[in-house]
Amino acid sequence: MSMYDRVTSALGERPEGISHSEMRKRQHDFCSEMATGAVAIITNNPVSIRSRDTHHRHRFNSYLHYLTGWHGEDGVAAFYHNGDNWMCRLYVQPRDIEKETWTGRRPGLEGALANWPVDETVSRDDLRENLSQLLDNVEDIYHIKSLDGEVDEIVELALHEEPKDPRPILDELRVVKSAGEIALMQYSADLAAHAHVEAMRQCEVGMGEWHMQSVIEGCFLYHQSEWAYPSIVGSGDNATILHYNENTDVMKDGELVLIDAGCEVDGYASDITRTFPANGKFTEAQRAIYELVLKAQLAGIDACQAGSPWSAMHHATSHVLAQGLIDLGILDCSFEEALGEDYNGLYRQFFMHGTGHFLGLDVHDVGGGRQGDNKPERVLSPGMVLTIEPGLYFGAWREDVEIDSKWAGIGVRIEDDVLITESGPVVLTAKCPKEITEIEALVGSK
Template identity: 35%
Template structure:
């Protein structure tokens, strides 16, 4: 177990060697005489002739590190097992580069990204049928329906040349589960990058506490968070930040962030930085005025203790299913002690009554995606049975949500929403908590906010 802060020099991107190793690991799983196809993302129009900030397809990014739109990665394995990587990318274009920015081009794609060959995007349709011809198996992502349709167009071109000796691949395989299994286990460099993304995100949560005052708008606190991300090199959030004051915390994916922060209410912030494509996902809940009420303190401490119970149980061989049993029983007992749940404890646990107030899952995989890829081995009764392995990274995020309109509980509890979320890596001896530099105990939060409000 480790809860120490950064103890190595921070990194802001993965080295090229990681991407070549990712490709090699995937090609080792491909049979001889096969081909795998990975499209990059395209730019998306936001309004008229402006685009959203570009976000690369994460499988493509995992295998290349290449961050231009409309690219295509082709991995080939011949009948003798010789592997080859080919990158199609946008051509150098002087006029485009004046208006929109520089492009890597084909020469530097080979030099800087360690692929064997690179061609311009315009050559894809003429070259792909030749690459498919004679292969026995084609790997591509079935979930990308537009690209799948394009693959079938190329295959149709191959089948149209059968009389001329062409051979159409006989087996089509969804490559996404194969890549997901690789992405689920992080390399040392990926772990270092995620550790740094967490460190930056922790600084942002500290800043939010420091800048919080009654009367500010939620979006003003969001701006402070984004400022801190960018100040440390993470130009984009990993997801739309949730800055939810008072009863808004009981809306799980609240992103309007447009209401005034009020006295004697809590502020729930779910926000994480993205660094070189890798996500942090952290939640902190604290009092707007810097001081927990008695009821807020009781709910907050219960959630914090549940989170720590779950995290301290993490080790190789543990599973979300086992953690859920521990956490749900603990939260049930806590809600009974507070008088929020009433009845026989054994029956309440058996009936999962805690889910009336803990209404989401305990955690999820984390990596290039916030809700990262990887099989949970879900059973028929929806238990996540997969055993944890060294190199997996996950969130642990228990919460208790009591909306203002919940008339089944005493009025003093209504409008309280608390979630606390850390990012955890599984190690050989247990776990490492990446989320260590933003306050989470009641005392630490109140002390930090008292210092700022005195200043």
């Protein structure tokens, strides 16, 4: 059985995408937060040049996707109240056989109206005149700037002041996931979990980091998915570089391999990190660090309780790591010094990132909560999905801190996706093993 078929048979049915009625409810909930005289404009993401006349693969704007499911380039949704109801007007590229021959099919005005949850469609060619008219004498305009230059100009001419930002309203809606969204996120998590399992199975000393990347991303593509963020495959010291994604080194005997990779299903991201020995057997030092990070991760997951403040999970992982670093003799100080007054103590030399982030249509999803966000602390509630991903990094290349040769070159991160429920945390990525015995049995077992 090919690895792709093995993943297929392990996966359940792919869930239906978000229904039109759910998108209509989102539109309703969004518009209800605005005054009836307001107009909200949601644009698509711009295309970006990859080389000369070739573009990067386009990724739809998550807000436009959330409200309308529309992906077409140049798409713009405008929400306005017509006196009786909130209306969703969608500007789309009109049918054009000549252009479609080159760049692909367009649903056009009729197709978009028939098959997307919108009330009206207007040609993008008429945007300037039509949208300007809609905005005439409107004082409350909601608009996200810098995505669509033409819309920016139209809004600027109509308003002469800064538009309101619709994101705070939409982010509050997006941060709590519906049953339909959770089903998609579970599938996304399952696919990424099985892809990681295959990478561990295929791993052999002497293979390239890029081979692991091809296994993981091949599994995504084979199942009509793609990466949610550039895959990180770091072996040896590369595992200690947080956003390493060159993936160009050969995996050597005695090294750890850290893979941080996740996929997208109907826009919903998964985000998994696993760390394993290239040769299938942890050394004593690697095992000690791995066990400590795993202990911290389990404590972090335990702290994902409805009603708990966002920071509880970071505090939980930090306590375990600070004490563990002392117990291993890596930090020679008191627990108070290791942890620091504001969780910025000596342990941060080896754990320099946050414990997690929200997950959804964006891999670092909306809703705040990330360390450094200067907002009131969020309280976890059922339907929220976040990652728990503590790590410890002992880069041999670091000059800022003294690292005993015993630990040099060890980088470990363990990351799962966690759904908050009334009855406690549910690990969506549970199908990806993380116990040492499971990993040692898996690596190289193809």
